[in-house]
Amino acid sequence: MDLFDSASVNDVGTPVDAHAPLAVRMRPRSIDEVVGQGHLLGPGQPLTRMIEGASSAASSVFLWGPPGIGKTTLAYLVARAGNRRFVEISAVSAGVKEVRAVIDEAKHRLVSDGQETVLFVDEVHRFSKTQQDALLPAVENRWVVLIAATTENPSFSVISPLLSRSLLLTLHPLESADVGALIDRALADERGFGGRVSLDDDAREAIIRLAGHDGRRSLTILEAAASGGGKRVTLADVEAAVDVYAVRYDRDGDQHYDVISAFIKSIRGSDVDAAMHYLARMLEAGEDPRFVARRLMICAAEDIGMADPSALQTATAAAQSVALVGMPEARIILAEAVVHLATAPKSNRAYLAINKAIADVRAGKIGAVPVHLRDQSVKASKIAAEQTGKNVPYIYPHDLPTGVAKQQYLPDELKDTVYYEPLERGFEAQITARMAKIRQLQGK
Secondary structure, rough: EEEEEEOOOOOOOOOOOOOOOOOHOOOOOOHHOOEEEEEEOOOOOOOHHHOOOOOOOOEEEEEEOOOOOHHHHHHHHHHHHHOEEEEEEOOOOOOOHHHHHHHHHHHHHHHHHOOEEEEEEEEHOOOHHHHHHHHHHHOOOOOOOOEEEEEOOHHHHOHHHHOOOOOOEOOOOHHHHHHHHHHHHHOOOOOOOOOOOOEOOOHHHHHHHHHHOHHHHHHHHHHHOOOOOOOOEEHHHHHHOOOOOOOOOOOOOOHHHHHHHHHHHHOOOOHHHHHHHHHHHHHOOOOHHHHHHHHHHHHHHHHHHHHOOOOHHHHHHHHHHHHOOOOOHHHHHHHHHHHHHHOOOOOOOOHHHHHHHHHHHHHOOOOOOOOOHHOOOOOHHHHHHHHOOOOOOOOOOOHHOOOOOOOOOOOHHHHOOOOOOOOOHHHHHHHHHHHHHHHHHOOO
16 A cells, blocks of 8 residues: 655656656656546546546546556546545555555544545455445545546446446547657656657557557556667667567558458458467557457458358457457457357358349339338328229238248339348358248249
C-alpha cells in the first residue's frame, strides 16, 4: 500500500526522482498532457469536472479499460484537484484489514481538517465480495473518493451495490498517434531525455507497434532502448531492448494489406498453418486484434457460409471476447477461431446468391410483388385484385402436411430465377438435398 500527499506527486515545479522509471517521470501533470480518452475528458464531462475539482462531480468512479492507457494517471489528477490526499492499494495484495485502515484514516482526516482522500484501487476485479463490501460505507458516506481500475467488465466482477453508487467509465485503447505523442514528449521533455537523445523513424514506428496501444509499455521500451547511453536510438537498439525481431509492418501501407490478404486466403485455402503464421505476424507487429476479429467474421460468412454455419458463431464470439479481454490473451481466442475457420468446409454460395440478387435489383429486374403475397387486409386485397384482375388466394404453408406450398413467390419477371445453389460440402450438403425436395414440391 502506497500513500502520497497529492501535492508531491509529479506536481509542477516539484523535482521528480531521476531514478524513477521513465513512465513514472512522464506521468501527466495536468489534463492537457493526457493523451487519448477524448470522449471522457471534454468540457463538462464528469471526469473532467472531478479533475478540475468540482465539488458536485461524481465521488466514485470505475475506470474500465486495457492496461497502459492512463487509469492510474487519471486517479492522480483527481487527487491533485483540491489538495486531496492520494492512497493507492492493489487488490492483489491488500486485504479487508488494510482497506478498513485506509477508510478509518480517510474518515478521520475528513472530520478533523476537511481533507478529502482519493482511494485508488487497482485491479478491483480481484477483490472478493467481502473486500468490496468493506468499501460500501466509505463510498455511500463519501468518506473517500473511490477510483477503481479494472481490465475486466465491472458488471461481472463488482457487486451491484458498489457499482450502483459509482460512475462506470469505459476507457479506449490508445491510438498509434497517442502512443507516438507520448514517445515524442518523453524525448523532448526535461523529465525524460530533454532533447539529448534522438530516435530513428523506423525505431519509433517499431516501439509504437510493439507497445500494442499501451502507453506505459512504449515508454518502458524507449527507456530500455536508450539505456546504452548513446545519443541516437536505432531499430537495432529497440530490437535488442525487447529481445524480439521488430517485424516490418506498416499498418497504413502495403505490408498491412499483403499480410491480411495472405491471412484470409490461407483460411479460404484451408491451410491452418499458414493462417496461424500470418496471424502471428500481425499480432507481433502490433496490429489491432479487433481488426483481425472483424476480418474473421467476414471470412466466416463469405468463404465458409452454410457449409458450416457455426463458423460465424465462433468468429462473432471471438470478436466479442477479444473486445472484452484484449491482448495478450486475445491471441488465444483468435487462434482458436482461425483453427475452426481454416479447417471448416468451405462454401461461398450464400455470398454469390446475394450478389446475384443485388445485381438483378440494380439492373431494374424488380417486378410487382405477386398479388397473393401482398398485404392481406381487405382493402389492400380489393385494390390488388382490381389492379391486376387476379384474386389468387395465399396458401398458408403450415396448413399443409409438407409445410411447403406450391405457389409463386418471385415476381413474374424473375419467376424461374435461381440465386442460391448449395454445394455438396459440410452442412450445405444437407441443404442441397432438402432444397431439391422443396423445389419439387413448389413445382420448380
